Amino acid sequence: MKMSNKVYNILKYALMMFIPAVITLIGTLGKIYNFDTETIILTISAIATFVGAITGISNVNYNKNNK
Template sequence: MKLNNKTYDRLKFVVTIFLPALITLITTLGSAFAWELTQLIVVTLGAITTFLGTLLGISTNNYNKELKT
């Protein structure tokens, strides 16, 4: 799979900046306010972040292969 530049840049921002910050925010507030579903939400967001990071890695690998040929 190869992503276009705009999609790649947006996805990279979401995966490397937004989602980790959101996970930290939810973990902190959930602990402070004793939210019931904090762990479920954080684990779900962590799985989504990992999945999207894998897509980024595949796209980067495909892009780099094209540059070498």
């Protein structure tokens, strides 16, 4: 699977900066307001892991074709 450089950069930024910040925000607000955040945090983490794997596969394919 190949993706454009723009899409790759957006996904990379989201996976490295945005998603961890959102998970931290949800977890912190859950503690403050005393509600269970486990399900939503696990869901976001699973999706981020899947997207990270797809992004990694795209990166490997890109590097393989540019050698």
